[in-house]
Amino acid sequence: DSASKEGFETFTLKEIYEQPKVCMDTLNSKLENGDIVYEDFPFTKEELSKINKIYTIGCGTAFYAGINFSYLAKKMLGIESFEILSSEFRYDLPNLDENSLIVAVSQSGETADTLAALKEARKMGAKIVAITNVLASAITRLSDYSIYTLAGPEIGVCSTKAYTSQLMAIYEFILYLAKATGKIDESKFKEYIEELKSIPEKQKKILDDVGIYEEIANVIKEKSSAFYIGRLIDYKTAMEGALKLKEISYIHTEAFPAGELKHGSIALIEEKTPVIAVLTQEEVFEKTLSNLEEVKARGAVTIGIYSEIFRGKDKTDFSIFVPETYKVFYPILTAISVQLIAYNTAKALNRDVDKPRNLAKSVTVE
Ligand code: G6P
Numbered sequence: 001d002s003a004s005k006e007g008f009e010t011f012t013l014k015e016i017y018e019q020p021k022v023c024m025d026t027l028n029s030k031l032e033n034g035d036i037v038y039e040d041f042p043f044t045k046e047e048l049s050k051i052n053k054i055y056t057i058g059c060g061t062a063f064y065a066g067i068n069f070s071y072l073a074k075k076m077l078g079i080e081s082f083e084i085l086s087s088e089f090r091y092d093l094p095n096l097d098e099n100s101l102i103v104a105v106s107q108s109g110e111t112a113d114t115l116a117a118l119k120e121a122r123k124m125g126a127k128i129v130a131i132t133n134v135l136a137s138a139i140t141r142l143s144d145y146s147i148y149t150l151a152g153p154e155i156g157v158c159s160t161k162a163y164t165s166q167l168m169a170i171y172e173f174i175l176y177l178a179k180a181t182g183k184i185d186e187s188k189f190k191e192y193i194e195e196l197k198s199i200p201e202k203q204k205k206i207l208d209d210v211g212i213y214e215e216i217a218n219v220i221k222e223k224s225s226a227f228y229i230g231r232l233i234d235y236k237t238a239m240e241g242a243l244k245l246k247e248i249s250y251i252h253t254e255a256f257p258a259g260e261l262k263h264g265s266i267a268l269i270e271e272k273t274p275v276i277a278v279l280t281q282e283e284v285f286e287k288t289l290s291n292l293e294e295v296k297a298r299g300a301v302t303i304g305i306y307s308e309i310f311r312g313k314d315k316t317d318f319s320i321f322v323p324e325t326y327k328v329f330y331p332i333l334t335a336i337s338v339q340l341i342a343y344n345t346a347k348a349l350n351r352d353v354d355k356p357r358n359l360a361k362s363v364t365v366e
Pocket of ligand 1: 360
């Protein structure tokens with residue numbers, strides 16, 4: 001048991017530290033001479049160009065990775081894209097046909113609701129691509145194509161390295177689609193790939209500087225509820241951050257788009273309520289900062305996860321900085337900070353981090 005933890009106190013911590021490697025492995029597994037190659041990919045460029053709707057489905061953390069895909073598909077492919085939880089999708093099917101692309105994200109490849117949703121989508125003739133961590137899993141058998149993440153076995157129930165390797169696979173797939181459909185030119189494509197190659201080093205930097213997380217955890221652990229806020233792509237990370245924190249620390253945590261706080265949730269802020277904001281996007285930076293000031297004025301303890309580009313402009317009680325990257329790639333960095341906040345809080349509360357109560361690693365019942 002302790003041997004396979006390789007000196008780390010828990011599997012979860014070991015897996016958090018494996019992220020630079022598994023993200024690099026996932027990226028490299030599809031790179032050939034600077035290009036992205038999916039062996040035996042079943043769809044032609046012409047078929048891909050006809051795709052007019054994209055639905056990303058999944059459950060739990062896999063869903064929170066998937067919502068990055070639909071966001072990027074809108075931004076970078078200009079295709080109408082939606083994210084729907086598998087457990088909803090299966091009972092509330094959209095109109096699907098051969099020009100619809102379903103992207104199913106699942107670490108295990110066995111989640112019952114995602115399987116059931118795919119069965120329905122298949123009947124309607126939609127194209128299905130799975131992003132999964134397990135070769136020849138049930139979900140891969142229902143898909144036209146599977147992109148494997150190279151996260152390796154994930155033992156900790158709360159997903160960490162599977163999530164960031166899903167993000168890496170998503171970034172690569174978006175770039176592949178953008179190039180295949182002429183939405184991005186060769187030189188831009190190359191720049192994006194170069195940036196992706198630099199991601200593991202940037203993740204290492206975050207993992208090399210973990211001093212502040214214990215201090216933050218000691219503040220969060222005192223309260224029974226906490227909030228995450230963010231806008232745009234940072235809101236996606238906020239949702240994953242809230243899930244991580246609640247599942248391993250048992251502190252009730254909710255995520256809000258920062259602009260929505262004042263429409264109800266701000267009523268819950270009291271003395272020392274932790275409010276954690278993710279701030280990496282220039283065009284909404286000032287807005288989120290002012291939301292933080294609003295909650296601070298009502299007694300909140302504020303914690304910011306900032307892009308390095310905002311160093312010196314931070315106004316939170318605790319400030320964490322992640323290295324600069326392309327706007328769309330921040331979640332693969334900020335993910336590590338939200339994991340470290342959750343991890344340190346759970347440890348400070350003596351929780352069983354690897355096996356949180358009531359949770360299963362894979363949910364194969366409906
Ligand atoms: C369970 C796990 C989560 C996971 C979710 C989806 O709830 O505890 O960590 O995100 O299932 O699992 P999947 O295998 O489909 O990614």
